Amino acid sequence: MPKLGVNIDHVATLRQARKGIDPEPVFAAFICESAGADSIVVHLREDRRHIQDSDLHALRQTVKTRLNMEMSIASEIVDIACKLKPDQSTLVPEKRQELTTEGGLNVFKNFKKIKTALEKLGRHGIKVSLFIDPDKKQIDAAKKIGAKIVELHTGRYADAKSQEEQEKYFQELKSAVSYAKSKRLIVCVGHGLNYSNVARVAKLKGIQELNIGYSIVCRAVLVGLEHAVQEMKALIG
Ligand code: PXP
Numbered sequence: 001m002p003k004l005g006v007n008i009d010h011v012a013t014l015r016q017a018r019k020g021i022d023p024e025p026v027f028a029a030f031i032c033e034s035a036g037a038d039s040i041v042v043h044l045r046e047d048r049r050h051i052q053d054s055d056l057h058a059l060r061q062t063v064k065t066r067l068n069m070e071m072s073i074a075s076e077i078v079d080i081a082c083k084l085k086p087d088q089s090t091l092v093p094e095k096r097q098e099l100t101t102e103g104g105l106n107v108f109k110n111f112k113k114i115k116t117a118l119e120k121l122g123r124h125g126i127k128v129s130l131f132i133d134p135d136k137k138q139i140d141a142a143k144k145i146g147a148k149i150v151e152l153h154t155g156r157y158a159d160a161k162s163q164e165e166q167e168k169y170f171q172e173l174k175s176a177v178s179y180a181k182s183k184r185l186i187v188c189v190g191h192g193l194n195y196s197n198v199a200r201v202a203k204l205k206g207i208q209e210l211n212i213g214y215s216i217v218c219r220a221v222l223v224g225l226e227h228a229v230q231e232m233k234a235l236i237g
Contacts, residue, residue, distance in 0.1 A: 002207045003038035003039065005037065007042065007070075007214075010217040010218075011217060016049065037065060039088075040066070040068065042067075042070065045094065046076075057084065067087050091118070091130050093105050103133060103155070104130075104131050129149035129186075133156075134153065134156075139180045143185060149186040150187060152190075156169040156173075157201070190211030
């Protein structure tokens with residue numbers, strides 16, 4: 001069975017809406033781990049729109065499974081990771097104006113910069129994964145650069161507007177997974193996976209871990225609402 005990494009960025013998004021202390025990502029991580037999450041994933045964005053440096057430090061102290069820090073290759077962020085020592089760093093492209101990570105790293109084009117970040121993190125004992133599109137050229141470049149782990153971006157499959165399009169991108173993902181496996185890379189997948197599109201992907205042979213965030217946090221809000229209202233009603237009563 002593939003592993004599940006739970007991305008809790010959007011627990012922090014909710015907290016940042018009021019800039020208060022609730023909901024606390026450390027508590028969320030604890031619940032995810034108790035429910036079976038195999039790792040906790042957080043993205044320290046350069047604009048700190050959700051996860052803050054203090055969250056990372058607290059998570060480093062409390063996460064008992066594995067802490068996977070998503071991050072850009074900006075030197076300020078690489079330095080933070082080297083000090084913090086998450087179990088894994090997942091290098092992603094980052095644009096300030098994007099709502100979420102829109103595509104994979106162009107390892108081909110940014111070979112030198114990515115190699116520098118990868119090697120520095122490696123020297124600090126951190127495993128490094130490269131978030132790339134399900135594309136042979138990028139897989140080849142990831143292998144060439146010395147990566148041991150890749151995470152294939154499932155956004156094209158997840159965001160497909162028709163069944164035909166979804167099928168096309170599913171086949172693209174499937175062949176990328178087996179190509180990356182043939183190159184002896186550890187293969188993870190993620191982005192846009194939800195309760196209706198995950199099953200097919202999870203069945204693909206050779207996937208080590210699925211990293212899922214937004215849909216789980218959305219579902220948590222809805223399935224938790226009834227209980228939350230009942231608790232408040234009881235207090236008022
Ligand atoms: N994997 C990576 C590398 C990501 O950047 C993200 C989004 O932060 C995810 C997985 C999770 O995507 P989603 O929140 O759409 O499930």
